Amino acid sequence: MLDPVSRIRRFNRAVTSEVGALDTGFLGRGRPLGVARVLNAIGHGRADVADIRDYLGLDSGLMSRFLRSLEEEGLVETVPHAADARRRVARLTPAGEREFEAYEALSNARAQALLARHPKPDALLAAMDLVASALGRDRVSVVEADPACPEARHCLGEYYAELGRRFERGFDVALSRDPDAADMRRPRGAFLIATSDGIPIGCVGLKGTGGTAAEIKRLWVSPAARGLRLGRRLMEAAEAAARDLAVEVLRLDSNSALVEALALYRATGWSEIERFNDDPYPDLFFEKRL
Amino acid sequence: MLDPVSRIRRFNRAVTSEVGALDTGFLGRGRPLGVARVLNAIGHGRADVADIRDYLGLDSGLMSRFLRSLEEEGLVETVPHAADARRRVARLTPAGEREFEAYEALSNARAQALLARHPKPDALLAAMDLVASALGRDRVSVVEADPACPEARHCLGEYYAELGRRFERGFDVALSRDPDAADMRRPRGAFLIATSDGIPIGCVGLKGTGGTAAEIKRLWVSPAARGLRLGRRLMEAAEAAARDLAVEVLRLDSNSALVEALALYRATGWSEIERFNDDPYPDLFFEKRL
DNA sequence: AGCATTAGCTGACTTTAGTCAGATACCTTC
DNA sequence: GAAGGTATCTGACTAAAGTCAGCTAATGCT
Numbered sequence: 329m330l331d332p333v334s335r336i337r338r339f340n341r342a343v344t345s346e347v348g349a350l351d352t353g354f355l356g357r358g359r360p361l362g363v364a365r366v367l368n369a370i371g372h373g374r375a376d377v378a379d380i381r382d383y384l385g386l387d388s389g390l391m392s393r394f395l396r397s398l399e400e401e402g403l404v405e406t407v408p409h410a411a412d413a414r415r416r417v418a419r420l421t422p423a424g425e426r427e428f429e430a431y432e433a434l435s436n437a438r439a440q441a442l443l444a445r446h447p448k449p450d451a452l453l454a455a456m457d458l459v460a461s462a463l464g465r466d467r468v469s470v471v472e473a474d475p476a477c478p479e480a481r482h483c484l485g486e487y488y489a490e491l492g493r494r495f496e497r498g499f500d501v502a503l504s505r506d507p508d509a510a511d512m513r514r515p516r517g518a519f520l521i522a523t524s525d526g527i528p529i530g531c532v533g534l535k536g537t538g539g540t541a542a543e544i545k546r547l548w549v550s551p552a553a554r555g556l557r558l559g560r561r562l563m564e565a566a567e568a569a570a571r572d573l574a575v576e577v578l579r580l581d582s583n584s585a586l587v588e589a590l591a592l593y594r595a596t597g598w599s600e601i602e603r604f605n606d607d608p609y610p611d612l613f614f615e616k617r618l
Numbered sequence: 619m620l621d622p623v624s625r626i627r628r629f630n631r632a633v634t635s636e637v638g639a640l641d642t643g644f645l646g647r648g649r650p651l652g653v654a655r656v657l658n659a660i661g662h663g664r665a666d667v668a669d670i671r672d673y674l675g676l677d678s679g680l681m682s683r684f685l686r687s688l689e690e691e692g693l694v695e696t697v698p699h700a701a702d703a704r705r706r707v708a709r710l711t712p713a714g715e716r717e718f719e720a721y722e723a724l725s726n727a728r729a730q731a732l733l734a735r736h737p738k739p740d741a742l743l744a745a746m747d748l749v750a751s752a753l754g755r756d757r758v759s760v761v762e763a764d765p766a767c768p769e770a771r772h773c774l775g776e777y778y779a780e781l782g783r784r785f786e787r788g789f790d791v792a793l794s795r796d797p798d799a800a801d802m803r804r805p806r807g808a809f810l811i812a813t814s815d816g817i818p819i820g821c822v823g824l825k826g827t828g829g830t831a832a833e834i835k836r837l838w839v840s841p842a843a844r845g846l847r848l849g850r851r852l853m854e855a856a857e858a859a860a861r862d863l864a865v866e867v868l869r870l871d872s873n874s875a876l877v878e879a880l881a882l883y884r885a886t887g888w889s890e891i892e893r894f895n896d897d898p899y900p901d902l903f904f905e906k907r908l
Numbered sequence: 909a910g911c912a913t914t915a916g917c918t919g920a921c922t923t924t925a926g927t928c929a930g931a932t933a934c935c936t937t938c
Numbered sequence: 939g940a941a942g943g944t945a946t947c948t949g950a951c952t953a954a955a956g957t958c959a960g961c962t963a964a965t966g967c968t
Binding site: 330332333334335336337338339340341342343344345346347350435436439440442443446447448449451452453454455456457458459460461462463464465467482524525526527528554555556 | 620622623624625626627628629630631632633634635636637640725726729730732733735736737738739741742743744745746747748749750751752753754757772814815816817818844845846
């Protein structure tokens with residue numbers, strides 16, 4: 329087998345020139361790269377000036393000049409922050425929106441061209457997800473979200489599909505005790521999503537009762553991100569949310585086909601208990617006191 | 619399923635910051651990035667000044683200044699090209715070698731750290747190979763090489779391993795008519811290797827007789843690079859080499875398990891003929907007149 | 909031999925990115 | 939309401955990268 333390090337370095341070289349090409353694409357619209365990056369950060373929903381500065385790693389003076397330059401071009405306008413008049417909030421003008429869309433079109437066209445000329449686009453995407461997860465493991469963030477938002481629905485869809493593959497007789501949500509979304513929202517419960525650069529790669533639900541007991545549901549980690557201790561991080565966040573809601577006892581049901589999850593529960597202080605529901609899918613039941 | 623384009627763009631972001639981190643690592647040795655890149659290009663075997671300039675996309679004036687700066691540091695020396703006194707050839711001094719090694723150690727340490735903390739390093743490497751092949755398909759070069767060089771041996775090893783997996787009863791080189799390496803070297807034959815950024819990803823052998831007949835052997839394409847028409851390119855290069863050797867008739871033997879190769883032969887003017895050897899593995903035989 | 913071409917070098921220049929020290933206005937806390 | 943801290947802005951600066959025209963010397967071609 330070839331030296332792993334030289335394989336990685338070949339990858340670096342291939343990707344460096346691709347990234348370089350992307351940068352020159354950004355330069356293609358007659359604007360320096362730094363300014364274009366700020367415009368795109370705003371277009372992607374970053375509004376707070378400090379947030380953009382932090383995301384792009386810019387000096388405050390430089391950031392200020394980039395913003396002035398975008399304002400002079402008529403692409404961006406800044407207004408004071410509603411709650412703190414020291415801070416400023418940036419947003420695109422209609423002209424800025426059009427310019428942002430032009431950048432998006434450039435990136436999208438590149439991405440589509442890459443996929444279109446590849447014989448196995450699905451395999452290529454899966455490989456890119458795996459690499460992106462490996463490289464970006466330090467940039468994964470776990471945040472509370474609504475269990476009905478698009479990101480949550482994506483995670484749940486993947487979760488059901490995975491159960492369908494794992495269980496011998498498949499999986500049908502309708503037969504399972506699907507928790508009411510309201511039970512996974514504050515103040516009764518919570519729903520947590522792990523994202524990497526905006527892409528959802530894992531989730532967990534905390535189904536509350538309003539009392540001191542709650543249940544962990546829907547723990548899922550994207551195949552590309554497995555082994556990176558994301559499940560553990562999600563469970564820790566769910567337990568923290570439970571403590572925050574004054575929950576004292578957590579329960580969960582699981583299935584012996586879900587070996588990674590079972591190993592995680594056993595390693596993090598969960599103890600097996602008797603069956604506590606009549607859902608047809610689970611065959612193992614756990615409890616943890618907080 | 620998530621939008622493929624946003625998955626690719628997440629990949630781009632993950633990789634951009636990785637590449638950026640690598641660049642700042644390169645800056646850690648107190649030398650501007652441009653100069654460091656030239657030093658590394660020379661260390662990686664690029665000697666011709668014009669070649670380096672082309673590879674790094676530099677203006678000739680800038681390139682010249684970078685070289686002067688490296689010469690002043692005592693890391694590089696330039697001498698006139700043996701055949702063309704206008705051109706210059708750069709090479710590392712012993713001090714330059716040491717400095718280059720220090721950069722190499724930095725890159726290698728990064729790569730090893732990435733692998734070490736990943737749960738499935740083999741899967742990660744395979745994914746990186748696939749992505750690198752997809753991105754670098756325009757940078758694949760097919761060159762003649764010695765059939766006993768390390769790159770060729772790597773390809774042949776992978777080829778035998780693949781046959782072992784594909785054939786029901788496995789594959790043992792000792793039982794096959796392994797061509798003598800001398801038959802795949804000029805002036806009797808040729809051996810061609812496809813490389814992507816220095817990594818071998820495919821090969822083909824032309825086994826000559828010294829007369830007007832020759833045989834195609836050992837056509838192999840790395841799994842990560844399949845579907846990118848590399849097999850076709852290798853065969854075209856082999857046919858060109860055969861014409862160059864005044865070969866008029868090409869033959870080859872194959873096996874019905876090698877479906878991609880068979881499709882390629884049938885699509886590129888080969889016609890099936892009677893068995894022409896008693897090798898135990900092949901069950902299909904082809905011929906092509908040049 | 910004569911002439912266009914090529915590779916590399918040099919000097920003068922611009923653009924871009926980034927740094928740093930105040931200045932200003934605002935916020936939080938005591 | 940004073941003190942100390944924070945977010946942003948401005949001006950003055952530097953480093954690095956890149957551009958461009960013109961130069962020299964060697965080469966290829968007729």
